[in-house]
Amino acid sequence: MAELSLVEAVNHALAYEMANDESVLLLGEDIGVNGGVFRATNGLQARFGRERVIDTPLAEGAIAGVAVGMAAMGLKPVAEIQFTGFIYPTIDQMINHASRLRNRTRGRLTCPMVLRSPYGAGIHAPEHHSESPEALFAHMPGLRVVVPSSPARAYGLLLAAMRDPDPVVFLEPTRLYRLFKQEVADEGESLPLDACFLSREGKDVTLVAWGAMMQETLAAADALEQQGVDAEVIDVATIKPLDMETILRSVEKTGRCVIIHEAPRTAGFGAEIAAEIAERALFSLLAPVKRVAAYDVVVPLSRLERQYIPSVDRIVDAVRSVMEGS
Amino acid sequence: MGIHTSVDPETGAVRFLSPEGALCRPIPSSLSDELLVTLYRAMTRTRIFDGKAVALQRTGQLGTFASALGQEAVGVGAAAAMQAHDVLAPSYRDHGAQFLRGMTMAECLLYWGGDERGSDFAGPRLDFPNCVPVATQIAHAVGASYAFRLQRADRVVVTFIGDGGTANGGFYEALNMAGVWRTPTVIIINNNGWAISTPCALECAAPTLAQKGVAVGIEGWQIDGNDVVAVYDTVRQAVEKARAGQGPTLIEALTYRLGDHTTADDATRYRDPELVRREWAREPIARLRAYLLRKGAWNQEKEDALQRESLEEVGQAVNAYLATHSAGCDAMFDHLYATLPASYVSQRDTARRFEPKGGGGHG
Numbered sequence: 001m002a003e004l005s006l007v008e009a010v011n012h013a014l015a016y017e018m019a020n021d022e023s024v025l026l027l028g029e030d031i032g033v034n035g036g037v038f039r040a041t042n043g044l045q046a047r048f049g050r051e052r053v054i055d056t057p058l059a060e061g062a063i064a065g066v067a068v069g070m071a072a073m074g075l076k077p078v079a080e081i082q083f084t085g086f087i088y089p090t091i092d093q094m095i096n097h098a099s100r101l102r103n104r105t106r107g108r109l110t111c112p113m114v115l116r117s118p119y120g121a122g123i124h125a126p127e128h129h130s131e132s133p134e135a136l137f138a139h140m141p142g143l144r145v146v147v148p149s150s151p152a153r154a155y156g157l158l159l160a161a162m163r164d165p166d167p168v169v170f171l172e173p174t175r176l177y178r179l180f181k182q183e184v185a186d187e188g189e190s191l192p193l194d195a196c197f198l199s200r201e202g203k204d205v206t207l208v209a210w211g212a213m214m215q216e217t218l219a220a221a222d223a224l225e226q227q228g229v230d231a232e233v234i235d236v237a238t239i240k241p242l243d244m245e246t247i248l249r250s251v252e253k254t255g256r257c258v259i260i261h262e263a264p265r266t267a268g269f270g271a272e273i274a275a276e277i278a279e280r281a282l283f284s285l286l287a288p289v290k291r292v293a294a295y296d297v298v299v300p301l302s303r304l305e306r307q308y309i310p311s312v313d314r315i316v317d318a319v320r321s322v323m324e325g326s
Numbered sequence: 327m328g329i330h331t332s333v334d335p336e337t338g339a340v341r342f343l344s345p346e347g348a349l350c351r352p353i354p355s356s357l358s359d360e361l362l363v364t365l366y367r368a369m370t371r372t373r374i375f376d377g378k379a380v381a382l383q384r385t386g387q388l389g390t391f392a393s394a395l396g397q398e399a400v401g402v403g404a405a406a407a408m409q410a411h412d413v414l415a416p417s418y419r420d421h422g423a424q425f426l427r428g429m430t431m432a433e434c435l436l437y438w439g440g441d442e443r444g445s446d447f448a449g450p451r452l453d454f455p456n457c458v459p460v461a462t463q464i465a466h467a468v469g470a471s472y473a474f475r476l477q478r479a480d481r482v483v484v485t486f487i488g489d490g491g492t493a494n495g496g497f498y499e500a501l502n503m504a505g506v507w508r509t510p511t512v513i514i515i516n517n518n519g520w521a522i523s524t525p526c527a528l529e530c531a532a533p534t535l536a537q538k539g540v541a542v543g544i545e546g547w548q549i550d551g552n553d554v555v556a557v558y559d560t561v562r563q564a565v566e567k568a569r570a571g572q573g574p575t576l577i578e579a580l581t582y583r584l585g586d587h588t589t590a591d592d593a594t595r596y597r598d599p600e601l602v603r604r605e606w607a608r609e610p611i612a613r614l615r616a617y618l619l620r621k622g623a624w625n626q627e628k629e630d631a632l633q634r635e636s637l638e639e640v641g642q643a644v645n646a647y648l649a650t651h652s653a654g655c656d657a658m659f660d661h662l663y664a665t666l667p668a669s670y671v672s673q674r675d676t677a678r679r680f681e682p683k684g685g686g687g688h689g
Contacts, residue, residue: 025476051476052476054507056503057499057502057503057506059499059502059503061465061495061496061499062465062468062496062499062500062502062503064465065462065464065465065466065468065469065496065499065500066465066466066468066469066472066500066503067469068465068466068469069415069465069466069467069468069469069470069471069472069473069483070469070470070472070473071469072452072454072466072469072470073413073452073469073470073473073474073477074473074477075473075476075477077469092459092462092496093462093465096459096462097459097462097466101455102661102662102663102664103442103661103662104442104445104455105442105445105446105455105661106442106443106445106446106660106661107446107660107661108445108446108447108451109452109454109455110664141662142662142663144663164664165663165664166663166664194667194668194669241663241667241668241669241670242669243668243669244669245668
């Protein structure tokens with residue numbers, strides 16, 4: 001087993017699947033010789049050739065669009081969008097075609113593609129590089145939206161995404177790319193999609209998060225432990241379709257829930273989870289569900305981004321308030 | 327009459343048959359009389375279908391429909407130049423091509439009648455469904471043809487776009503990729519003069535749309551899109567070129583939309599009827615009929631039989647469409663994902679619980 005960073009785990013998963021399935025191919029801007037601006041595709045063009053690791057023209061809408069065409073004809077394209085701020089031109093293709101090709105043709109044509117993109121704030125990037133658009137994609141019927149929170153989950157979930165017969169939007173938290181390393185067995189073992197992971201067991205409160213926010217959330221759980229609060233932490237991992245059962249089971253056990261995400265608060269995916277809890281587990285609650293989210297503002301430039309991203313202190317404060325609410 | 331040039335004197339577009347059906351240059355050897363009759367029959371069937379589909383919409387038996395009236399030569403000529411194992415990525419007005427490819431008239435009606443099963447063609451299984459968003463299908467064609475080249479498959483992808491669609495960024499982005507990757511793609515601009523109510527002159531300041539290929543390193547050819555011989559022969563050359571690994575071609579077919587944009591449109595609001603009357607003198611079917619009649623390859627008896635058979639064929643398709651009951655509510659969930667995610671089960675159960683009893687008719 002090797003110690004891998006998250007971006008290395010992505011690279012290993014891509015390499016593993018390309019070596020084992022010749023229908024897998026990669027396309028995106030600067031992913032070939034350069035290995036991607038974050039090096040996620042480092043060395044893959046040298047290994048698999050220019051036909052299967054394609055440096056595309058700079059045109060995100062068409063990158064997604066040609067991936068749809070490739071996927072419909074039996075390939076498994078993995079398209080990289082260089083930064084999430086540039087992912088919006090793909091929405092036309094993702095919502096109008098990728099997500100509904102199977103449905104429109106009653107399964108005659110399908111779209112087993114993956115749209116990968118670095119995602120989220122926290123690396124002092126320029127404008128339009130730090131957005132968290134998971135809720136936009138989660139709103140589209142027919143898509144899967146997956147956000148890994150660690151190297152091992154990135155490896156296993158990306159393999160699952162490439163093997164899934166339907167389109168997957170795979171958002172990789174840029175802040176985690178090199179934040180830490182983890183033992184990852186590069187043996188082609190995938191992790192389940194459409195399933196939340198229980199990252200930490202506890203009995204007093206359920207903390208629900210995904211992606212990079214798992215860092216602050218787990219740190220908050222540690223801090224709360226010092227204060228005598230036993231927090232359970234759930235890593236949502238697949239935003240859509242959502243495994244609400246795991247969250248509900250936890251909330252029914254703890255009676256309290258705080259949802260943490262880096263995307264703006266209004267109409268963020270936390271609202272969906274809170275609404276489901278209200279509909280299905282209200283009478284298990286000892287306190288109102290709380291959300292700790294980014295403010296409804298444009299992601300600020302680097303000097304303010306730490307104040308934009310929900311902090312450990314904000315999470316701890318929210319948990320204290322739900323504990324007192326009981 | 328006999329304009330003995332090889333191009334339309336007004337536009338310079340490639341032409342074999344003048345609007346009067348006179349030869350401008352010899353018919354290429356690839357087109358036997360038998361094939362010309364086949365093209366004629368296909369165009370006529372498409373026109374009769376269109377008339378019936380519009381009538382169905384007017385009587386509330388079909389949803390919004392986009393007629394191909396006047397543009398039959400583009401779709402029919404192009405599809406005839408393809409092989410069965412090639413792939414078509416149509417826009418939303420290309421049923422003339424789709425019928426020749428094997429999509430049935432009943433499937434076409436089912437689609438416009440509001441049923442997804444209309445896009446599940448019994449054949450051709452790999453052709454893309456209609457594309458309603460403008461210009462997104464060009465990227466699909468480029469991706470699909472890239473896949474075929476990677477798979478070492480001997481397949482070409484032909485795609486259609488309207489003149490209005492060429493103003494869309496998606497058109498240029500995909501065209502550019504086709505140029506860089508030299509994919510086996512044939513992109514046909516169905517220039518019918520109008521983007522709903524906006525005339526071509528307000529869409530594009532360039533003298534031709536074919537020249538948009540220049541900017542991306544693709545050959546652009548302009549043809550008389552009302553001359554099915556020009557369409558067939560040009561697309562055949564482009565398809566052969568693509569199959570031989572010589573890359574993509576952009577073809578601008580100059581035609582005219584004699585009908586409304588769709589049944590939801592009223593072209594008399596923005597179009598001079600006198601202009602439309604003049605365009606009727608250039609339409610593709612009468613042109614080929616005049617040629618075939620003069621050549622002795624067609625006669626009134628065959629024409630009467632064709633009209634009769636086509637009406638009967640369309641009538642049978644209409645009956646089949648009207649007899650197809652609405653799919654149950656499960657159909658909304660059946661093909662959303664390969665396997666319905668667990669989180670959707672309760673939504674499907676709700677739909678089932680509120681499903682009207684007895685099912686529906688064609689509506």
